[in-house]
Amino acid sequence: QVQLVESGGGLVQAGGSLKLSCAASGSISSINVMRWYRQAPGNERELVATITSAGSTNYADSVKGRFTISRDNAKNTVYLQMNSLKLEDTAVYYCNAAGVTRGSYYAFNSWGQGTQVTVSS
Numbered sequence: 369q370v371q372l373v374e375s376g377g378g379l380v381q382a383g384g385s386l387k388l389s390c391a392a393s394g395s396i397s398s399i400n401v402m403r404w405y406r407q408a409p410g411n412e413r414e415l416v417a418t419i420t421s422a423g424s425t426n427y428a429d430s431v432k433g434r435f436t437i438s439r440d441n442a443k444n445t446v447y448l449q450m451n452s453l454k455l456e457d458t459a460v461y462y463c464n465a466a467g468v469t470r471g472s473y474y475a476f477n478s479w480g481q482g483t484q485v486t487v488s489s
Contacts, residue, residue, distance in 0.1 A: 369395065370392055370394035370395070370476045370478040372479060373390065373481070384453050388485070389446075390447075390448075390463030390465075392444040392478070396476075398421065399421060399439075399467035400420065401418060402419050402464065403416075403417065403463070403464040404464075416428050421467075430456075436451075444465075453485075453487045455488075460483065460485075463479070464479050465477075
C-alpha cells in the first residue's frame with residue numbers, strides 16, 4: 369500500500385506563486401512516474417505535469433512556461449511550482465504516482481486526496 373499526502377494549496381492572487389508538495393509513503397521499491405492533475409468544478413480531470421524517475425518532464429500547454437514539476441527521489445516527493453497564476457488555474461490539484469512495491473513486488477498506482485488552489489483577481 370502506497371499513500372500520497374499533498375500540501376501547499378491555498379488562496380493566491382493572480383500573478384502570484386504557490387508550491388505544491390506530494391509525499392509518497394509505504395512499501396515502495398521505486399516510483400517510475402509522478403504526475404499532477406487538476407479538476408475544476410464541472411470539468412473533467414486533466415493532466416497538468418509529469419515527471420519520470422529519470423527526470424524527464426512534460427507539461428500541459430496551458431501551464432507550460434509557468435509551472436515546474438520536480439521530484440526528490442530520496443524523499444519520494446514530487447513538487448509543483450506554480451508561477452504567474454491565472455484565474456483559470458483554480459482547481460483541486462491531485463498528485464499521482466506509479467511504481468513498484470517492496471516485498472511482494474506489486475505495481476502500484478496511487479492518488480493523493482487533492483489540495484485546493486484558488487486564484488483570485
